[in-house]
Amino acid sequence: MYKFITFCLLILAKVSTSYGQSDEAIAMVNKIHTQALTQGKSYDWLRALCKGAGPRISGSLAYSNAVKIVSAQLKEIPGVEVRTQDVTVNYWQRGPRETVEAIPSRGKKWILKSLALGNSIGTGFKGIKADVVEVSSLDEVDKLGKEKLAGKIVFYNRRMDPGIIKSFNAYGRASDQRVSGPSRAAAQGALGVIVRSMTQELDDYPHTGSLRYSEDAPKIPALAISTNDAEKLSAQLKNGKVEIFMKDDPKTINGKNSPNVIGEIKGSESPEKVIVVGGHLDSWDVAEGAHDDGAGCVQAMEVLHLFHSLGYKPKNTIRVVLFSNEENGLEGARTYAASAINSREKYIAAIESDAGGFSPRGFTFDADTSVLKTYFRNVSKNFLPAMEGLGYQFEIGGSGADITPLKPTKAMLVGLRPDPQRYFDFHHTARDVFEAVHPRELKLGAAAMASLIYLIDAYGIE
Amino acid sequence: MYKFITFCLLILAKVSTSYGQSDEAIAMVNKIHTQALTQGKSYDWLRALCKGAGPRISGSLAYSNAVKIVSAQLKEIPGVEVRTQDVTVNYWQRGPRETVEAIPSRGKKWILKSLALGNSIGTGFKGIKADVVEVSSLDEVDKLGKEKLAGKIVFYNRRMDPGIIKSFNAYGRASDQRVSGPSRAAAQGALGVIVRSMTQELDDYPHTGSLRYSEDAPKIPALAISTNDAEKLSAQLKNGKVEIFMKDDPKTINGKNSPNVIGEIKGSESPEKVIVVGGHLDSWDVAEGAHDDGAGCVQAMEVLHLFHSLGYKPKNTIRVVLFSNEENGLEGARTYAASAINSREKYIAAIESDAGGFSPRGFTFDADTSVLKTYFRNVSKNFLPAMEGLGYQFEIGGSGADITPLKPTKAMLVGLRPDPQRYFDFHHTARDVFEAVHPRELKLGAAAMASLIYLIDAYGIE
Numbered sequence: 001m002y003k004f005i006t007f008c009l010l011i012l013a014k015v016s017t018s019y020g021q022s023d024e025a026i027a028m029v030n031k032i033h034t035q036a037l038t039q040g041k042s043y044d045w046l047r048a049l050c051k052g053a054g055p056r057i058s059g060s061l062a063y064s065n066a067v068k069i070v071s072a073q074l075k076e077i078p079g080v081e082v083r084t085q086d087v088t089v090n091y092w093q094r095g096p097r098e099t100v101e102a103i104p105s106r107g108k109k110w111i112l113k114s115l116a117l118g119n120s121i122g123t124g125f126k127g128i129k130a131d132v133v134e135v136s137s138l139d140e141v142d143k144l145g146k147e148k149l150a151g152k153i154v155f156y157n158r159r160m161d162p163g164i165i166k167s168f169n170a171y172g173r174a175s176d177q178r179v180s181g182p183s184r185a186a187a188q189g190a191l192g193v194i195v196r197s198m199t200q201e202l203d204d205y206p207h208t209g210s211l212r213y214s215e216d217a218p219k220i221p222a223l224a225i226s227t228n229d230a231e232k233l234s235a236q237l238k239n240g241k242v243e244i245f246m247k248d249d250p251k252t253i254n255g256k257n258s259p260n261v262i263g264e265i266k267g268s269e270s271p272e273k274v275i276v277v278g279g280h281l282d283s284w285d286v287a288e289g290a291h292d293d294g295a296g297c298v299q300a301m302e303v304l305h306l307f308h309s310l311g312y313k314p315k316n317t318i319r320v321v322l323f324s325n326e327e328n329g330l331e332g333a334r335t336y337a338a339s340a341i342n343s344r345e346k347y348i349a350a351i352e353s354d355a356g357g358f359s360p361r362g363f364t365f366d367a368d369t370s371v372l373k374t375y376f377r378n379v380s381k382n383f384l385p386a387m388e389g390l391g392y393q394f395e396i397g398g399s400g401a402d403i404t405p406l407k408p409t410k411a412m413l414v415g416l417r418p419d420p421q422r423y424f425d426f427h428h429t430a431r432d433v434f435e436a437v438h439p440r441e442l443k444l445g446a447a448a449m450a451s452l453i454y455l456i457d458a459y460g461i462e
Numbered sequence: 463m464y465k466f467i468t469f470c471l472l473i474l475a476k477v478s479t480s481y482g483q484s485d486e487a488i489a490m491v492n493k494i495h496t497q498a499l500t501q502g503k504s505y506d507w508l509r510a511l512c513k514g515a516g517p518r519i520s521g522s523l524a525y526s527n528a529v530k531i532v533s534a535q536l537k538e539i540p541g542v543e544v545r546t547q548d549v550t551v552n553y554w555q556r557g558p559r560e561t562v563e564a565i566p567s568r569g570k571k572w573i574l575k576s577l578a579l580g581n582s583i584g585t586g587f588k589g590i591k592a593d594v595v596e597v598s599s600l601d602e603v604d605k606l607g608k609e610k611l612a613g614k615i616v617f618y619n620r621r622m623d624p625g626i627i628k629s630f631n632a633y634g635r636a637s638d639q640r641v642s643g644p645s646r647a648a649a650q651g652a653l654g655v656i657v658r659s660m661t662q663e664l665d666d667y668p669h670t671g672s673l674r675y676s677e678d679a680p681k682i683p684a685l686a687i688s689t690n691d692a693e694k695l696s697a698q699l700k701n702g703k704v705e706i707f708m709k710d711d712p713k714t715i716n717g718k719n720s721p722n723v724i725g726e727i728k729g730s731e732s733p734e735k736v737i738v739v740g741g742h743l744d745s746w747d748v749a750e751g752a753h754d755d756g757a758g759c760v761q762a763m764e765v766l767h768l769f770h771s772l773g774y775k776p777k778n779t780i781r782v783v784l785f786s787n788e789e790n791g792l793e794g795a796r797t798y799a800a801s802a803i804n805s806r807e808k809y810i811a812a813i814e815s816d817a818g819g820f821s822p823r824g825f826t827f828d829a830d831t832s833v834l835k836t837y838f839r840n841v842s843k844n845f846l847p848a849m850e851g852l853g854y855q856f857e858i859g860g861s862g863a864d865i866t867p868l869k870p871t872k873a874m875l876v877g878l879r880p881d882p883q884r885y886f887d888f889h890h891t892a893r894d895v896f897e898a899v900h901p902r903e904l905k906l907g908a909a910a911m912a913s914l915i916y917l918i919d920a921y922g923i924e
Contacts, residue, residue, distance in 0.1 A: 034625040163496040165852060165906065200902065359821070359881045361853060390627060391823060393853060419821045419881060421902040440662065440883040444627065 025386035036447035050288035058325035059091025074263035084259035095249030127247030150189030162200035183214035276350035280326035287432035295357030302446035337405035347411035352400025358418035364397030487848035498909035512750035520787035521553025536725035557711030589709030612651030624662035645676035738812035742788035749894035757819030764908035799867035809873035814862025820880035826859030
């Protein structure tokens with residue numbers, strides 16, 4: 001259905017474009033891209049963030065250092081006002097001792113490559129040892145029930161479907177195992193959970209990520225294992241029983257301040273009207289968070305830098321918001337949205353880049369249902385002609401986890417959509433480092449964002 | 463103008479699509495993509511080619527090994543007939559001693575990272591030592607003339623413009639320095655040439671590539687230097703004179719047989735009508751030729767494998783042609799085209815993948831001017847609806863060096879267009895190895911080609 005709407009709107013857009021506006025818009029969009037590729041700061045900023053702060057889970061000292069680094073970078077841009085917004089988070093800390101060991105009834109025991117899931121509790125000092133039961137879905141857990149699962153370790157092994165072209169859709173169809181799997185297994189008496197990592201590839205890198213404990217079940221420990229180890233374990237289970245010994249000791253410190261960082265250029269005509277552009281500043285504790293989401297942060301900052309360096313004075317306030325705690329709580333997003341909804345400011349649009357620093361392909365648009373169709377018709381009609389020459393495509397779809405809570409403001413919500421094929425090589429793993437980001441791909445993503453924001457600012461969406 | 467035509471045709475396409483055909487076509491295109499991602503052989507074939515044959519310049523023993531490897535791979539596909547077509551090439555061999563040394567009048571001398579250009583002659587045993595003169599264009603060489611350049615070494619240092627989004631366009635605007643620069647400098651009495659490598663990035667990797675000696679000037683030796691060394695040399699020239707010592711000893715063995723490899727499925731309805739799909743099998747002598755163009759070869763072969771594995775029996779003959787000698791002569795293309803033009807077969811279309819194994823973005827279409835507009839209108843109208851849902855775009859533009867000589871057959875000529883941002887990190891360097899290719903990106907390129915060929919075969923372009 002969405003596809004059909006998109007299709008109709010595209011026709012409308014192409015037929016009814018006013019060419020006068022479009023020529024000027026095309027010229028500026030091209031200028032933004034050239035500027036980003038030749039004078040952009042995003043790549044250097046990303047290096048400084050990744051190498052200077054390192055892994056920066058919200059609540060950590062590294063996160064505080066990251067706040068300092070990006071605040072200083074924002075202050076390098078003339079005319080930008082920088083502040084922080086306090087956010088209270090639960091600081092989850094991985095412990096020093098994480099082990100998952102498989103002990104087959106036949107064959108040799110071995111250590112699996114594993115990472116505790118974010119927000120998980122630990123096993124206790126002695127660890128947990130129990131027979132493992134492989135399942136492929138939450139429903140299968142319900143069906144097996146207490147009789148089969150009480151006292152066991154549940155092993156979720158549904159792979160992220162490599163046949164799906166849009167990798168994020170494959171992720172969406174697999175990640176319930178990680179997010180809700182532990183509590184669903186606990187409800188049937190399981191003692192612990194191991195989850196196959198969320199990637200289409202077979203490799204040795206475990207992918208962490210957050211779980212969400214339900215209030216209806218006891219909290220049990222949970223770790224992700226690499227896809228190669230998942231395959232090996234599954235093969236071994238076909239030959240007979242396997243015991244798993246798992247041990248880890250994460251802890252959570254509640255009530256830490258882990259602020260959002262905000263930098264803005266005030267609007268020259270309507271300072272009370274706001275366009276938000278953001279990413280999330282926190283990363284997982286095992287990675288430099290280059291693609292997830294250092295890229296989004298520096299791309300958002302680059303928008304302000306490009307506008308300044310090109311002498312473009314926005315009519316509306318352009319506000320960079322670098323959110324805290326996206327990975328394991330979304331408290332940064334909630335805190336910002338609460339302040340936005342209570343403010344007298346008018347939110348025009350919010351744009352997030354949180355899908356990796358890869359070559360940009362287009363944007364997805366979301367909004368309150370009362371305005372979504374109008375917005376999408378307008379952006380397709382007014383902005384697509386200036387963007388499609390560079391290969392960008394517009395679709396209705398989700399925006400970003402940090403800006404979705406802004407929906408009640410009736411802002412248009414936009415997600416940058418980079419090419420998704422390589423993302424799940426890096427996502428939530430130790431491989432997500434600065435070197436995994438390509439300078440031109442990163443810079444073009446920033447240019448895409450700056451171009452769309454320029455168009456929204458200059459021509460409006462209503 | 464092309465853009466405007468594209469635009470009009472897109473409207474036409476969207477308004478006039480027959481939806482019955484399109485639903486069936488969309489289903490098959492999606493099936494091809496899923497099959498390529500989950501059952502495709504292209505990635506494994508590429509590993510075997512890159513690691514088995516290694517660098518395989520035409521005329522070399524490694525090239526002969528590559529012929530054996532891909533012939534065996536093609537024979538794995540049931541129903542495919544495999545043969546070779548003799549091609550006579552001049553086998554250019556890099557010598558064991560390549561040196562470029564800069565000796566500044568002030569400061570320390572140093573060795574530059576260099577690679578002799580393909581088809582170049584050597585310096586002779588003693589090498590050449592002379593003052594270097596930096597230029598930024600062929601015109602500047604003409605302007606400086608014999609007075610300034612006789613007895614000198616000319617240093618072409620116009621960079622590949624990083625501000626151009628479409629990297630191949632930037633390459634096109636810079637590569638005249640490498641291709642024609644040596645003879646233009648020789649015509650003004652220069653003794654040798656060094657050329658800044660063709661990449662937007664600053665790094666330590668020299669990029670080779672072929673030159674073309676003019677008959678109007680003496681042949682002089684020429685080498686590429688890394689962009690970092692080009693920057694350093696240029697900086698030093700601002701402080702005073704720099705002498706360059708250059709020495710290399712390539713040789714050329716004329717008249718070697720270095721065949722094209724051909725594999726085909728005969729058409730079930732019209733075996734005399736042919737759709738060619740290809741890449742070039744030769745690579746530079748310093749690289750595994752993974753992106754350039756092992757990727758194109760295995761993607762072309764994958765088309766036959768996907769059709770077989772999905773049970774699709776093409777109406778027309780689908781012929782894989784893996785061309786020889788693209789890098790330094792195009793003799794494979796010329797030989798094939800001559801046989802095609804003289805044959806009784808009817809060429810419907812030819813498709814080449816020679817722009818890297820990156821995430822596919824779309825296709826460019828070319829043909830004899832008498833048919834180009836009709837073809838492009840038809841493919842836009844009939845095929846774009848089945849392809850654009852996966853993000854593919856159609857444009858009028860060049861196709862591929864190996865298939866362009868087929869233009870007199872009035873075939874539609876098509877180039878696969880992958881994302882171009884990373885290509886010139888690898889192009890013609892020692893970095894172009896199997897590990898630089900991403901499995902999903904490679905497989906999707908094969909799926910894109912197979913989808914377009916399915917559409918052409920099933921629905922026609924006339």
